């Protein structure tokens with residue numbers, strides 16, 4: 001996904017912002033794929049491309065067997081209920097004046113998923129119960145809910161169209177630990193209840209991502225650098241960036257922390273506008289060799305469900 | 314080790330139209346020389362207000378420090394005039410603070426140079442060129458490159474992580490004895506968080522300063538803190554060394570906090586256990602243990618009309634609970 005960089009009076013396009021650049025992954029039915037990476041690495045943009053909130057510059061997106069990247073909005077419309085998104089901030093992602101029931105029920109009306117008022121009412125109540133909210137709260141407005149409850153309203157709304165793919169963009173980062181646990185448990189319960197529901201779970205907290213995801217894709221500057229399963233992430237991460245990310249996350253146990261390796265990463269993630277040559281991670285990589293500055297590494301399969309893009313692996 | 318700062322029975326209340334918010338209600342803690350101490354607890358339990366009280370930075374009204382002492386360098390600094398010369402000498406001088414959002418504590422209209430040197434002009438007995446050199450040296454130390462040029466830039470020209478580095482430089486600029494860092498890295502990427510915390514822990518040991526980290530991230534606490542204070546509803550409910558607390562957490566609240574966070578190192582599909590309910594409204598609280606309604610281990614005595622005292626268990630470990 002390239003965004004045009006426009007500057008000057010005439011708003012002429014000067015360059016491409018390569019927010020997401022050659023990303024490949026698949027999510028199986030019922031699977032949760034975690035997507036991690038530093039701020040600006042292109043996680044949200046990836047999610048929005050899948051939902052077709054952005055039209056990708058190039059590439060294919062196959063959803064339930066159908067190519068959707070190049071579909072026109074009109075042809076996209078009937079597919080929309082099949083996928084939805086929940087957002088980071090339960091405070092700003094809900095319309096403060098709308099009642100919770102209307103927020104949750106809106107997709108039912110937009111996508112014409114109910115035939116009459118009674119069906120509408122029943123379905124909204126069912127959605128409330130699904131996310132463990134008391135249906136008697138239907139008439140409350142967002143500020144009358146706690147942070148965790150608000151996030152549940154957002155989840156109930158996202159589930160209204162009975163989606164097969166739910167894109168969760170930092171759904172728990174803004175919440176206090178105990179409420180975070182409630183929402184994570186809820187998301188796990190929902191995928192049990194609604195067989196076949198898949199998640200793309202975007203977050204920067206690797207502990208949360210590892211906990212909920214079957215597989216994890218690690219993103220750096222618009223590219224995926226490693227894809228691996230939940231266990232391999234902790235036991236055998238191969239990309240130096242994945243290892244650095246992992247070592248940056250402390251474990252709540254001083255006995256383990258005493259012995260853990262800490263990899264200090266130099267500098268900050270560069271801007272996508274002047275993405276480094278070769279492997280874009282090389283300026284920060286503790287192991288970078290000449291080859292890394294010259295040509296970008298290809299993604300290679302190195303084990304079962306384990307792919308990595310690094311010259312040194 | 315010598316105790317540097319000692320807070321005794323601190324009470325800071327907010328007098329609002331809905332009632333008295335007992336944000337901090339009888340908190341005691343101390344910090345030794347060259348020590349890293351953490352204050353943890355859920356949002357709203359009084360972590361920030363307790364630290365702001367030390368510096369007499371609580372907005373008055375509605376806030377008021379109604380009781381307690383803060384012993385620092387042989388006197389009670391709560392007795393000092395908040396706007397007086399002595400308190401100003403402590404604030405930003407001997408005790409400095411780093412806040413979560415550097416944009417609110419940096420002035421957007423002034424260059425980094427101005428902001429870094431301003432405090433030094435007040436607190437240090439150096440001439441202009443010495444101050445300038447020190448500013449450059451500090452920025453180098455916290456990892457800002459091209460310091461001679463960048464020192465004349467404005468805050469918005471730096472990334473969030475860089476601004477927080479500048480805040481660290483400012484906090485260290487006047488040779489503080491104590492740095493209070495209130496959620497210093499919460500808004501940042503994990504990699505930046507790790508870089509900054511590593512930097513802070515190196516620098517406090519280099520400067521022989523002590524560090525109070527306020528955070529809700531138990532991982533950070535386990536990695537950096539020697540001792541911990543767990544706060545709940547305006548009180549310390551458990552304290553001790555990191556190893557005592559993580560090794561054998563006693564209070565049901567502390568155990569609850571540990572059970573509700575996913576850990577990077579746990580393989581199995583363990584289910585998280587959220588703490589039932591939510592923290593109570595601190596207005597018009599009942600006189601018994603505030604964790605009562607959420608507690609799985611409560612006993613008859615917990616209904617009685619007083620908080621359990623913070624009692625000694627072993628070593629430095631203390632807990633305030635009738636049931637354990």
Ligand SMILES: Nc1ncnc2c1ncn2[C@@H]1O[C@H](COP(=O)(O)OP(=O)(O)OP(=O)(O)O)[C@@H](O)[C@H]1O
Pocket residue numbers: 003004017018019037038039040041042043044045046204272
């Ligand atoms: N509409 C847009 N126009 C131009 N650039 C954009 C647009 N949306 C995103 N970008 C740029 O694309 C890059 C990737 O952004 P994105 O929001 O996808 O990152 P992210 O990984 O979700 O980061 P975060 O963790 O901060 O949410 C960034 O450099 C961003 O500035």
Ligand SMILES: Nc1ncnc2c1ncn2[C@@H]1O[C@H](COP(=O)(O)OP(=O)(O)OP(=O)(O)O)[C@@H](O)[C@H]1O
Pocket residue numbers: 327329334336354355356357358359360361362363372375376529595
């Ligand atoms: N100006 C104020 N007026 C009224 N109540 C206040 C005021 N400032 C703080 N409080 C209350 O004091 C209590 C403690 O707040 P404090 O900011 O210390 O919490 P905290 O533990 O730092 O939380 P967080 O993790 O969210 O920063 C809260 O209940 C808060 O609502």
Ligand SMILES: [Mg+2]
Pocket residue numbers: 043044045169
């Ligand atoms: Mg994002």
Ligand SMILES: [Mg+2]
Pocket residue numbers: 360361362495
């Ligand atoms: Mg606070």
